Amino acid sequence: MEHKHFFPPQDGxxxxxxxxxIGAEVTDAGAGERVIRSVAPVYRARQGDICYILSRRSKEELKTCEASAILCDKALKSLIPEHIPVLLSSSPATAFARAGALLFPTALRPVPVTPTVSGVSSAAFVDKSARLEADVLVEPMAVIGADVEIGAGSRIGAGAVIGAGVRIGRGCTIAGGATIQSALIGNNVIIHNGARIGQDGFGYAPGPAGMLKIVQIGRVIIQDNVEIGANTTVDRGTMDDTVIGEGTKIDNLVQIGHNVRIGRHCGIVAQVGIAGSTTVGDGVMIGGACGVNGHITIGDGAQIAAMSGVLSDVPAGERYGGVPARPMKDFLKDVAAALSQSESRKQKSGKND
Structure with a gap:
């Protein structure tokens, strides 16, 4: 099967x-009429494709590249083969993202499973008290509960369940199999397949007969332009709210505990777990497979390296890594010392043999 079976090249x-x-500069004026139909990685790009490079590590891949154009910054222009036109940009990754969005706009959101063009499928259930604005699409097997409100241009995917009283803004996409309850959702929000939003959080009190469940009566508030990945879970608050700030992007398979407050424009990568009542500031980046303790604060602009264990507060603007997470300089020193000790033990062992 060819690479572009599901997203074939565009007219160009x-x-x-x-x-x-996309805000780039064509260095070869004679190449302006070339037609760009698709995007591709450097090593297999062909005529009609555009690709990009960010460092000199792409030098070997350029040997097999036959793209119609390559995006890069001025410092890397000399690496590009003479037969390939260059698009100069101070932010080539951003420019490439814009190019992809222009060429493949339907790939920016989960696509409908059914050919329904508009309206509510006859195979969906929508409670009579639900209020849907114009141009809302509801696919087969979706269930929309009592007193739900959904804004214009939003789409509810096949098999999605929208619980009673939920509010969904305009231009949202709720993909197939997602479940949403006890939630207020802003505009232009994307929730991918199988995500679970607003179920009760993990709260128990020990008693003589075992663990007693603590009721979870808060909400989930998701602000505008948030994207939440497939099979991610966001628990509702215990008594206060769980909040996901404007523009934040959350990957697949992330766990957000009850009462967590995440700021604006954060990036949270797959398999991160954030325990309850943690506050994450604006612009925070958390690498994959991190564990974040509950009841702590991660300051604005902080960065957490992948596979770290964050046990205590992280100051704003700091880069932390390791288990337990600590300033990156300290973490790298500890790693270097551990490697040195390991090498020393190997050498001693070899001499003893």
Whole structure:
């Protein structure tokens, strides 16, 4: 099967037009009429494709590249083969993302499973008290409960369940199999397949007969332009709210505990677990498979390296890593010392043999 079976090449746009739309500069004026139809990685890009490089590590891949254009910054222009036109950009990754969005707009959101063009499928259940604005699409087997409100242009995917009283803003996509309850959702939010939003959090009190469940009567508030990945869970608050701030992007398979408050424009990568009542500031980046303790604060702009264990507060703007997470300089020193000790033991063992 060819690479582009699910997202075939587009009719195309001229290189000059594409450059203007993504804020890049075509260095070869004669190449402006070349037609760009798709995006591709450097090593297998062919005519009609555009690709990008960010470092000199792409030098070997350029040997097999036959792209119609390559995006890069000025410092890397000399690496590009002479037969390939260059698009200069101070932020080539951002420019490439814009190019991809222009060429494949339908790939930016989960696509409908059924050919329904608009309206509510006859195979869906929508409670009579639910209020849907214009141009809302509800796919087969979706269930929309009592007193739900859904804004114009939003889509509810096949098999999704929207619990009673939920509010969903305009231009949202709730993909197939997702479940949403006890939640208020802003505009232009994307929730991918199988996500679980608003179920009760993990709260118990020990008693003589075992663990007693603590009721979870808060909400989940998801602000505008948030994206939540497949099979991610966001628990509702115990008594207060769990909040996901504007523009934050959350990967697949992330666990957000009850009462967690995540700021604006954060990035949280797959398999992160954030325990209850933690506060995450604006612009925080958390690498994959991190565990974040409950009742702590991660300050604005902090960065947490992948596979770290965050046990205590992280100051704003700091880079932390390791288990337990600590300032990156300290973590790297500890790693270097451990490697040195390991090598020393190997050498001593070899001499003893």
């Amino acid at each position: 746009v001229s290189l000059a037009s594409l450059a203007a739309q």
